[in-house]
Amino acid sequence: MSEPTEREVLERVDRVRRRRPRVTDERITLSHGSGGKATHALVEALFVEAFRNPILEPLEDQAVFEVGQARLAFTTDSFVVSPLFFPGGDIGELAVNGTVNDLAVSGARPLYLSAGLILEEGFPVADLRRIVASMAAAAERAGVQVVTGDTKVVERGKADSCFINTAGIGVLERDVRLSVSAACPGDAVIVSGPVGDHGITIMLARGELGISSDLRSDTAPLTDLVGLVLEAAPQTRFIRDATRGGVATICNELAQASQVAVVLDERAIPVRPEVRGAAEILGIDPLYVACEGRFVAAVPGERAEAVVAALRGHPQGQGAAVIGHVAAEPPGLVLVDTAFGGTRILDMLVGDPLPRIC
Amino acid sequence: MRDRPAPPDAPTPATEGGPVAVTSAMRFVDEFRDRDTARAVAARIAELCEPGRRYGFMEICGGHTHTIYKHGIEDLLPEAVDLVHGPGCPVCVIPMGRVDDAIWIAEQEGVILTSFGDLLRVPGSRGSFLEAKARGCDIRMVYSPLDSLRIARENPDRRVVFMAIGFETTAPSTAVTVLRAAAEGISNFSVLCNHVSIIPALRAILAASDLRVDGFIGPGHVSTVIGCEPYRFIAERHGRPFVVAGFEPLDILQSIQMLLLQLHEGRSEVENQYTRVVSWEGNRKAVRAIEEVMEPRATFEWRGLGWIPDSALQLRKEYAAFDAERAWEVPAARVADPRACQCGEVLRGVIKPWQCRVFGTACTPEAPIGTCMVSSEGACAAYYNFGRFSRPRAAAARRG
Numbered sequence: 001m002s003e004p005t006e007r008e009v010l011e012r013v014d015r016v017r018r019r020r021p022r023v024t025d026e027r028i029t030l031s032h033g034s035g036g037k038a039t040h041a042l043v044e045a046l047f048v049e050a051f052r053n054p055i056l057e058p059l060e061d062q063a064v065f066e067v068g069q070a071r072l073a074f075t076t077d078s079f080v081v082s083p084l085f086f087p088g089g090d091i092g093e094l095a096v097n098g099t100v101n102d103l104a105v106s107g108a109r110p111l112y113l114s115a116g117l118i119l120e121e122g123f124p125v126a127d128l129r130r131i132v133a134s135m136a137a138a139a140e141r142a143g144v145q146v147v148t149g150d151t152k153v154v155e156r157g158k159a160d161s162c163f164i165n166t167a168g169i170g171v172l173e174r175d176v177r178l179s180v181s182a183a184c185p186g187d188a189v190i191v192s193g194p195v196g197d198h199g200i201t202i203m204l205a206r207g208e209l210g211i212s213s214d215l216r217s218d219t220a221p222l223t224d225l226v227g228l229v230l231e232a233a234p235q236t237r238f239i240r241d242a243t244r245g246g247v248a249t250i251c252n253e254l255a256q257a258s259q260v261a262v263v264l265d266e267r268a269i270p271v272r273p274e275v276r277g278a279a280e281i282l283g284i285d286p287l288y289v290a291c292e293g294r295f296v297a298a299v300p301g302e303r304a305e306a307v308v309a310a311l312r313g314h315p316q317g318q319g320a321a322v323i324g325h326v327a328a329e330p331p332g333l334v335l336v337d338t339a340f341g342g343t344r345i346l347d348m349l350v351g352d353p354l355p356r357i358c
Numbered sequence: 359m360r361d362r363p364a365p366p367d368a369p370t371p372a373t374e375g376g377p378v379a380v381t382s383a384m385r386f387v388d389e390f391r392d393r394d395t396a397r398a399v400a401a402r403i404a405e406l407c408e409p410g411r412r413y414g415f416m417e418i419c420g421g422h423t424h425t426i427y428k429h430g431i432e433d434l435l436p437e438a439v440d441l442v443h444g445p446g447c448p449v450c451v452i453p454m455g456r457v458d459d460a461i462w463i464a465e466q467e468g469v470i471l472t473s474f475g476d477l478l479r480v481p482g483s484r485g486s487f488l489e490a491k492a493r494g495c496d497i498r499m500v501y502s503p504l505d506s507l508r509i510a511r512e513n514p515d516r517r518v519v520f521m522a523i524g525f526e527t528t529a530p531s532t533a534v535t536v537l538r539a540a541a542e543g544i545s546n547f548s549v550l551c552n553h554v555s556i557i558p559a560l561r562a563i564l565a566a567s568d569l570r571v572d573g574f575i576g577p578g579h580v581s582t583v584i585g586c587e588p589y590r591f592i593a594e595r596h597g598r599p600f601v602v603a604g605f606e607p608l609d610i611l612q613s614i615q616m617l618l619l620q621l622h623e624g625r626s627e628v629e630n631q632y633t634r635v636v637s638w639e640g641n642r643k644a645v646r647a648i649e650e651v652m653e654p655r656a657t658f659e660w661r662g663l664g665w666i667p668d669s670a671l672q673l674r675k676e677y678a679a680f681d682a683e684r685a686w687e688v689p690a691a692r693v694a695d696p697r698a699c700q701c702g703e704v705l706r707g708v709i710k711p712w713q714c715r716v717f718g719t720a721c722t723p724e725a726p727i728g729t730c731m732v733s734s735e736g737a738c739a740a741y742y743n744f745g746r747f748s749r750p751r752a753a754a755a756r757r758g
Contacts, residue, residue, distance in 0.1 A: 004378050006712050007748060013718030024725070027492040037724050186758070209501065261755045280387065283734065327755040340395045340607045341750045342430015344744035350723040351479055351488075 001338055010172045014332070021045050035244030035290075036349030042230075059257075060180060061102045061240055064172065066081065073108035075099060078169035084127065084162055086205040087170040088216030091164055092131035094292055094358055096138035096146075097219050098243065099168040105239040107178055107230055108170030110142060114151040116165040121156040131162065142221035176230055182237040183258035187326040188304030190297045192225055192311055193218065193319035195247050195272040199276045199289035199357050211281065213274045220293035224318050232310040233303035241295045244358055246347055247323075248287040250296045251334045252348045259331040264324035264346065266339045288349050290357045298326060385451035390606030391429070399611045400434040401437060405686035406618035408440045414440045415617055416707050418560065419736025420447025421605050421723065428743035429607040442570070442707035443561045443740075444576050445477050445663060449733035450705060453661045456552055460521050462494040462689055463550065472506040472511060473501045473521040474487045476733045482728055483693045492572040503535035503549075506586050510539070521684045522549045527579040529553040529671060530633030530644035533651040550682040551672050552562065554658065556580050557588050558669035562660075564596050568708050573617040574743040575610065578603035578632045583648075585640025586628050593626045604632040651677055661695065661729055662702025701728035704737050711741040718742060 002224070020235055021041035024148070029282070031038035048056060053064045060073035081094045097115065103110040115135065121257070139146055197218040222241060228234055237258075240250050251262045269280075271286045279286045299307050304322050312315030334346040383656045407413065414687050423443045426432065432441065445451060447552055457480055464471035464487075471487070476685045478487045478499060491497040498517075500506050510518035523531040532549060556577060563569060576589060581602045599620035603613035613631040620627060630636055651674060654728040658670030672682040682688075695701065699721070700714040711717055711730065723739055730736035734743075 003713070006710075009717065010746060010748060011711045013742075013746065016719045016722075025489070027489065029488045029492045031488065041724075078594055175564065202604075208505070228624055263755050263758070325758050327758055330751045333747060335747065336430075337756055338428075338430045339393060340391050340429040340431070341396050342433035342607075343747070343749075343756065344428060344430045345747050347723075347743050347746075 013306065017332070019265045021246060023225050027085065029119060030355050031290075031351050033355065034349055034351065035249055036351070038350070040079075040348070058181070060106065062106045062108070064106055064108075071172035073101040073103045073106045073170045073172060074168070076165065077102060078163065078165040079358060080160070080163050080356050081202060081358050083202075083205055084131065086217055087201055087231060089219040089292075090131060090134050092133075092135035093138040093164060095166045095217050096135050096142060096144070097221050097292060099166040100142040100144060101222045101293075101295075103168050103170035104221065104240050105178070106170070106172065107174050107226065107239075108172045108178040110144045110170040110223060113139065113144050113166050113168045115146050117149070117151050118159050118165075119151065119172045120159045120161050121153060121266065123161050128162070131164075136222070142223060150315055160180040165328055174230060176234070176236070176303065178236060178238050180238055180240065180253055181257040183254050183260050183262075183298045183326045184237065185215050185260060185326055185328040186247050186301045187237060188300045188301045188322050189251065189262060189264065189324040189326065190229075190304065190311075191247060191270065191294060191297060191321060191323050192222070192297070192317050193294045194200040194272045194275070195242065195291055196271060196279065196286035196289035198274040199246070199354055200275045200286075200290040202357050203354055204278065209282070211278055213278065215272070215337055218293035220316055222237040222293060222295055225314060226295070226309040227319070228304065228314060229307050230233040232306040233299040234301050235303070236299040237300075239285070239297045242291045244290050246286070246288045246290055247296055248285065248334070248346050251324075252268045254296075254298060255334050256332045261330050261332075262324060262334045263327055264334065264336045265345045266336050268321055269323045270321050282329065284354070287346060290355070292358060301325065364614070390604070390608045392491060392608065396434055396609060396611060399608065399615055403439065403615050403618060404436045405612070406481065406615065406622050407436050408622070409585065411725075412440065413439050413572050414442050414615060416442040416444045416447040416571045416575050416576055417603075417713075418444040418556070419575075419579070420737070420752070421579065422575055422603065422610060422732065423737050423740050424665070424735050425605055425610060426741040427606055428667065430632070430744075431607055431610055431723070432491070432745075433749070434611065435614070441701065442703065443708055443711070443737035445563060445705040445728070446525065446556060447553070447733050447735040447737070448709070449480060450701065450729040450736045451660045451663070452477075452523060452552055452729065453478065453552060453659045454482050454695065455659070455691055457486070458693060459688040460486060460550055461485075461490045463519055463686055464490055464497055466517075466686065470496045470498060470509060470518045472498050472500045472509060472515050472518060474523065475499075477521060477523065479726065479732050480729055482730070488519050503532050504538070507514060507535050507539055507544065507547055510544050511542075511719070514546060517546050517548070520549050521552070522550045525554055525556050525577070525580045526583040526648065529648045529652065530583060530641075533647040536651045536677055537647070537679055539708045548680045548682040548685050549673065551652065553652065553671040554660065555654075555669055556584070558666050559660065559725040560589075560592065562663050562666050563706055564592065564599060566706060566708075568706075569597065570708065572621060573599040573610065574598050574601070575613050575617070576628075578602060578604050578609070579741070581630075581632065581636045581640065582731065583641050583659070586630050586636065586638045587640075589628045593628050599628050600628045602628070602630045602632050602636055617664060620694065625654050651714050659692065662705040669697075699728040701730045702730075704730050711738040714738065718746070
């Protein structure tokens, strides 16, 4: 048997990657929560298998369905961030914005939220007051109401101080059908602002690294910005907020679901110098670092400039930029045109460098 | 051996004074990633290649391998220059038996095992640290051995063990931590010492008959400690040019140019490209710290390279109280690598990662068989994560 060529090996690897993921681990590890490959395997092999239905199967960040005449979006998210309070926000604000954004990026107008709190015995009521006040303020800013909720308390040591789950419902008033599988060759890939602020802020706020900075979390509701994109480019294919796993994970999800290549220009990706510096020291790629107030959008190439101009006209979107384009080949891969002048791929994350970031 | 401005296991300012501010640090780095300068150096490299001749250069250090793939340096090199990946990835050379020993210690009553993050996923014969942690072992990631000492200070009723790995780059910080533990009289802290030396590994590689390397890109961070002198035998006795290089992409490109120039002029010398960090004589103080606390082991098993005499360090008798191998009777079972695994040939530069028979199929970053697929400095992981594409198709995609 002759030795396979590099090309043949790469094709074989591609075939292996296209196989349906399986969960072979005996126990849950932190990797399963990273938003990367292990999370995807868990979702596809365990959850989708069990709950299989046409609303779930597209694996968007929210379910979209019709009730009577109305198209509704529905989503849920849990928050376990540590520390609870950090520069630029806290767990309460995150819990509201996270769910609001998962609704908003479908093109929906977020309406109502639920809030479920799991509290550890001994948790200071003053901290709880602060968190709840911040949830109320975030809800007001985002134009949603918290209309139902639940509280559980567990014994000391059985949960870490305070976990929050929120679910939300919104209404789709525009005739848009955004989907992770809708990208086409020639589309532009846009990010709504500098990436990685939230994740690096949390890392530094833990105080274990001895690095100080003026960074603040970017947590914010994205409803207005999404509206601007959809007005400037009604044929927008896809929008997703870049939370766990960062911009890299979203681009991979897009490339795989749409069976296209996503080509990013490293020099065009906005990253604050403080984020780059800290990520460099920690050996982390900012493209994998979570944001809580940024999205990635794929829009028809000819509308890219109009979308960026519209975003930059809004106080939250001033750092918006076209960071790449969609090509037909090689399908399923994210390529990076490096600042140095070379090419590399950008894969899904394996393992979790930053647990409990949101 | 790391491609970062400071090795993450160097003492962090958290434990060594006030916090550092990160604001304008990147301006310094950007100069070493400049596209136009890169093109100019690449053009000079192409000129230096003699027609019809092929060149193989081994980058010894895993940090270099990572930089090469992350920045796509091969795209700037002529076809005639082939980069061969070497053995200098500290995680990759740890044999399975040592991972098993560490997990065995972590399973003992009251133990907290601390480790650098890159080790968490390395497979032992009974799984990785991450899996042991999920089974209930208290295994914590640290950025510095001093963090481990802090954990010992904060948990006087627990026994805290630091899984020490790395070449001469990281050995000084382990040594300094042991010295501090001794000075403070901290009795619940110990080290499972897996520190290795680069020179014996290079001798082993040079002795192999299947070596096809015309010159070496020398390890920058190791050389900050040991200096450049120890490499002289490679240039003089083995006739291979040797250039100690930094970790930014332009450093590597320039060191390739320097190697080609030596070959072009018929020279074979040790040169230092990384003068902004590495001095010829190295860091005597760091070497003294290592020598104070550690001594060579008679022999040590390297993954893929086998047993190499005098190639690793153990704690001296005077510091036996901090030696986890003396505190516990670890199983010390020798575990053969899985048969399909070809990490050894990858670490010796005999095959490229994609030429391994399990690359990307049975062995992936999610479910690694070999260590080279785990560490960010491992050649297989670097190729899988950054270099796994067809160049013609990528060129077409870039044009859009």
